[in-house]
Amino acid sequence: MTLDRDALFIGGAWAKPATDAVLEVVSPHSEEVVARVPEGSAADIDAAVAAARRAFDEGPWPRMSPAERIDVVQNLSGLYAARLEEMATVISTEMGSPISFASLAQAPAPWMQIEAFLAIAREFPWESIRPGALGPEVMVRHEPVGVVAAIPPWNVPQFTVISKLVPALLAGCTVVVKPAPESPLDCYVLAEILGEAGVPEGVVSIVAGGREVGEHLVRHPGVDKVAFTGSTAAGRRIGAICGEQLKRVSLELGGKSAAIVLDDADVAATIEGLKFIGLMNSGQACVAQTRVLVSRAMHDDFATALAEAVAAMKVGDPLDPASEIGPMVARRQQERVEGYIGIGQQEGAKLLTGGPGRPDGLDRGWYVRPTVFAAVDNRMRIAQEEIFGPVLSVIPYDDVDDAVRIANDSAYGLAGTVWTTDQDAGVDVARRVRTGTFGVNTYTMDFAAPFGGYKESGVGREFGPEGLAQYTELKSVYLASPEM
Known part of the structure; x- marks a missing residue:
């Protein structure tokens, strides 16, 4: 089955x-071409924004009740769930995520997001009266x-789309998605799902x-809000x-998160946890x-025990279920990570x-090669700069x-953890570390809770009611009684 495509998804x-x-x-x-798809141009973006503008200004979608939009997104959820295995394989193929991680997170987590947002939307205060x-x-x-304008990165493309x-969609917006050029294929699967789900004409376009x-797209005068995930520089x-x-904007950017291991931590359990939260998606997270x-x-x-555990991880073909670490997404990323490994050695x-x-x-x-450095000074570049690869600094x-x-x-201030057998002590540490998310003996993104960062890790929040509210404007209507 070929992955090649010859069309763009514009206006549905x-x-x-x-x-x-x-x-x-x-x-x-393999370093071989696995698919060829159209490269979107400014003219294609113009057509997509024009379709979105018409659908928002004149079409039914923003004027539907929240319950009607929820029904359409519920259709989307069911269709998405039926294609999780395909989605995981496509993402592994295009950007090298280990299929074990793709099957755990790259495909199922987006579907879990859909379900979580549906539950939130049903209880959301779309319209309320206050004294x-x-x-x-x-x-x-x-x-x-x-x-x-929704602009996701290549590392977790569906998760961020x-x-x-x-x-x-639940808020009543229309959307133009601009996938990364490294990972456009998963959005073709998404486009097919959207086409079946009953999303009205013009509401969604996808142009890689x-x-x-x-x-x-960001500069386009027809765009009201930009939602971006990617590097802090971008x-x-x-x-x-x-x-x-x-223009309204939300930015989910980089991180250089710390895992704090307290002296009473369960060492074996902590190392197992750190292998995942430090090296998930081959460190490209x-x-x-x-x-x-x-x-x-x-x-x-x-540090010795952690290094031994990392050295034992299987590196190889991302479509091999036994692989724990896959390749970097591109040669430039491979060179970048190897460059930082060299910097770490030079820094001592x-x-x-x-x-x-x-x-x-x-x-x-x-x-x-998955790499562990010890005796790292936090002032070193390998401790301050986001490497985006399988490199840990103790x-x-x-x-x-x-x-x-x-x-x-x-x-940065995006994430973090503390590892301890004393939960109260862990929560005390959590309160003191300036990050948008933090875990005690675990790390996860719960889609019922806001996700985002302090400092250079971003602006705004995703997930939870707070994430839904990012796609709304607030209007106050003052109500006088008729006799007044």
Whole structure:
């Protein structure tokens, strides 16, 4: 079965692209082209925004009741659930996520998001009455923000598309999705699902393309809000453009999260947890806990045990269910990660496992060796800059206050964990670390709760009622009684 496509999904229908430009999707494992799809142009974006604008300004979708929109999204949920295995395989093929992770998170988690947003939407205060401070009652309405530009990254493409698309749809918005050029194929599956679900004409368009196409979409005067997940550098650019235009924006950006291991932690359970939250998706995750903070008394033994566990992880073909670490998404990412490994060595960190060079037995593919550094100073670049690959840094601390200080000594504030047998002590640490999400002996994203970051990790929140509210404008209607 070929993965090639020759059309774009514009306004809910398949359309001929404006140019003959093509995106070649290259397997990170084989380095061979696995699909060719149209590369969207500015003209295609213009057509998509025009369709979204008409559907919002004139069409039925924003004027439906929330219950009617919920019914359509419920159809979407059922159709999505039927294609989870296909979605997982497509994502593994296009960007190299291990199929074990893709089957656990890349495909099922977006469907879980849909279900969570449906439950939230059923209870959401779309319209409520409150007493007025000056006498008359006040009606407070949540109205759709308008045309939304949704821009996901390549690392968790469906996870980040659904976190924007579904709350926007439930709120009554229309949406133009611009997938990353490395990972356009999963959105073709999504487009087919949308076409079957009963989403009205014009409400959703999907146009894959590169940075210039993305900036054209962000700048487009027909767009009311931009929702972006990606690098902090790109987020700064998008935020600046939206600021100039006073356009609504939400940004989910980078991270350099810390896992704080207290002296009473269960070492074996902690290391198992850190293997997942530090190296999930081959380390290509914004929430990855890549700074491991351990007391000086525990540092050497813990770092050695962690390195042994990481060294035992299977690196290989992402479609092999036994693979725990897959390739980087592109050659440039492989080179970037290897560059940071070299920086760590130059900075004087102690290399315990991994290091530069291709993993044994892999003569092709954009693989890097899973790497653990010990005796890392938090001022080193490998502790301050987002590497986005399978590289962990073990950092010693003096006491709990020092651990919290080190955790907070970062430009980012997205995620974090603490590992301890004393839950009260763990919660105390959680209250002190300045991040948008934090786990005690675990880390997960609960779709009923807001997700996002402090500092350079972003602006706004996804998930929960707070995430749904990001796609609404608030209107106050002052109600005077007729006799007044």
